[in-house]
Amino acid sequence: MWRFMWVRTLSKRFLSLLAVALLSAVTAWGFPQFTTRENAIHLAEILENSRFRDLKVESVFVKNRTEDEYYLQALLEDGSSRDWLLDRIYEWTLTDQLRLTSNTALIFPFPDSTEFKVFDKNRFYQQALTSQVYLKRFAEHDILEGRTLPLGIRRFRLLEPGEESRFATDRFGHRYRYVLEMENGMREILTYPMAYDILHQGDLIERPGQDQDVYRRTYKVRDMVALPRQLEDEIRSIYRFGVEVFFDRPITLSQRLFPFQVVEQNLRDPETGMRRNQFYVQIVFPNTEKIRDVPGFRTLEYLRFVEIVTDVEHQQRVFLRAQVNPDIFELPPYVEITNRNSVIVYFFSVTDQSVTRYQQPVDDTVSVDLPRSVVRMRGEESVFEQFYLRAVEQIRAAQRQQDAHLKIQTYIASLDTLQEASLSATSDAQVSQSLKQRDVLLKLLPELIINNTQRKVLESTSRDEQLSDDLRLELLRHLLVAARFAPLPQHRRKVETLQNILR
CATH class of the missing domain: 1.20.58 (Methane Monooxygenase Hydroxylase; Chain G, domain 1)
Structure with missing residues (x-):
């Protein structure tokens, strides 16, 4: 019995020490507690007359712990005085316990920096409610990162109470607040920092220019056909073959919006039924839907299981996907937009890369640059x-x-x-x-x-x-x-x- 109690006591002490260690780790690696003198002075001015929970903030003073570490002291209307460290202020902005005047919001865009912005919600509402076009900027880590797509706006609204709990927060703890719905069926769920960026980057456009393409509906995939192998470059003995994908109307998207990626996925092999790691080449088709079955190809030169699939991670996007051996996939595919409601994706081969030798290593390949795509035009030539x-x-x-x-x-x-x-x-x-x-x-x-x-x-x-x-x-x-x-x-x-x- 005594041994059992002794073990329990040791366990409690261990758990207590572990909790203290974890708390210290959060303090060490979380949001900074202190800021610079200039930032603290500016923040104190912003927080004057704000409301903390249900109390008005009467005055805010700047204090310091060292020459480089500053924080705030707030005097509330009930006469109480509190030290406000920056990590607590950051937490209160996330939970709406600290609210500014004039329908503005204090936001910290970066979870590891005390740099802050003041988001004018009224100005954002006016812009969102009068704009016809949203210039969508594809986010970091998206294959379309750095590219934009002008979309027609259907409506703007605030998240309703029931929706707030469903969407909750982003990975930084910022609550989702707004919904921007597009005419093509896409929608953007926005936090305060996201709305701030949209407003200040000029992504809400009241009236598009006469020559500006605005996408108000998606392209619908109708069919696809295989293009036979033919000589592309007789100098280097490079051959090309391709897949032509047909749509419901002419394609006005730029060529830059059709990038490709090679991914490794653990999927079930269609022939054996066994799960194994397989490589696929995927060509992105943005603003596109697959609304009916489009027959694919079991084999096409060195490609296998060529098909159109819906991108389950992104809205209104499909892939032209094919299984490929990365050891023989040397030259990048090339996308050509035609005048017959189609997009052609060309693939290239420099040696015999037929699927009959799919598992065999290729030792006699020649790595060359394709003249057609050797110079990528970005900006002025x-x-x-x-x-x-x-x-x-x-x-x-x-x-x-x-x-x-x-x-x-x-x-x-x-x-x-x-x-x-x-x-x-x-x-x-x-x-x-x-x-x-x-x-x-x-x-x-x-x-x-x-x-x-x-x-x-x-x-x-x-x-x-x-x-x-x-x-x-x-x-x-x-x-x-x-x-x-x-x-x-x-x-x-x-x-x-x-x-x-x-x-």
């Missing part, structure tokens, strides 16, 4: 980007060209443009990028030029005709390029022979 993008377009035009002679001319023009890009580069990375593209072209051009010149000479000989002077001079100019960059001696000998024939 630099001089380098202008030249480099022009070279990319010239290369793509050459690849589409069926006439070998015109193809060579366009390739040579792209070499000149790449030279201008290199001269206008402002960093090592830019110089390296343009020169790498140039070197790839120079490996290809000599043999193309030799084959084309031989064909032109044979055609004229078979018809017993002379080459025109203009064509002969063009071929000689081409051969000068081939002679300069021919990689092998036999190539250089062929160039010399052809030059002698043309001269």
Whole structure:
């Protein structure tokens, strides 16, 4: 019995010590108790004539513990005087025990900083009730972070008493207060700090501009079709295939609003029924709904189980999702918005990546940059980007060209443009990028030029005709390029022979 009581006594002491330790940890790692002198003076001015619970705050004084640690002392209307540490003030703002005058609210936007703001609720109401457009800014950790989407506002309202308990608080303890409902079915549940940011960032727009797209309804997915594999870049032997997703109306969203991510999920394998970690590539379609069954594809080149799925974590958003082996997923997908109510997502392959070898490691892949997406335009283009993008377009035009002679001319023009890009580069990375593209072209051009010149000479000989002077001079100019960059001696000998024939 005595042993049992002794154990209980030790347990109580241990629990007491543990509670003290936890309390100390909260004090050490929670909201700061003290602030700077300037911040304390400003806060004291704000809290004059406020109400603490049911009592009016008559006066607020600034006190300090050290030269850098300041707090407040409040004199209430009942004659009592209290020391107010900053962590207690922060707590009272969260629970509405401390209220400012003129329908304003004291907010601390950051849970680890004594920096504060005064939120003018009346001004926010006026703006919210008269605005037609809400500029939604996608939050931190969202794949769409940093992007915006203008949405038509349906109505603004305050949370009703029953709703407050359902939505409770955000992760920082701020209560949800308002609901901003959109015409497309989305809604934003707002705290005071969120409403403050919306107001001061100008995200509530009374009247949109004439040229501004405002999204008042979602896009509805109708169908999707597979696009067959075809040569994308003959220089590097890159192939492309794709999925075209059709919608109920033309797409006016910008290309930046269709990012992709590769995620690892523990899901049940459709073939075996066993749960295991699997990798998926997901292309985001914002402001979009899937309202009916859209058949997918079991396999598409190296992709498996290609389908449209609803994003359960975000409103009015779907994914084009496919299972993928990350070891062979080397080039990022590319999104193209068409004029036929569809979006095409292109995928690329640089080696044989068929699903029959899905579990096999790929040792002979070549990591390359795709010309189409090598420069991402954000803001105003630099001089380098202008030249480099022009070279990319010239290369793509050459690849589409069926006439070998015109193809060579366009390739040579792209070499000149790449030279201008290199001269206008402002960093090592830019110089390296343009020169790498140039070197790839120079490996290809000599043999193309030799084959084309031989064909032109044979055609004229078979018809017993002379080459025109203009064509002969063009071929000689081409051969000068081939002679300069021919990689092998036999190539250089062929160039010399052809030059002698043309001269």
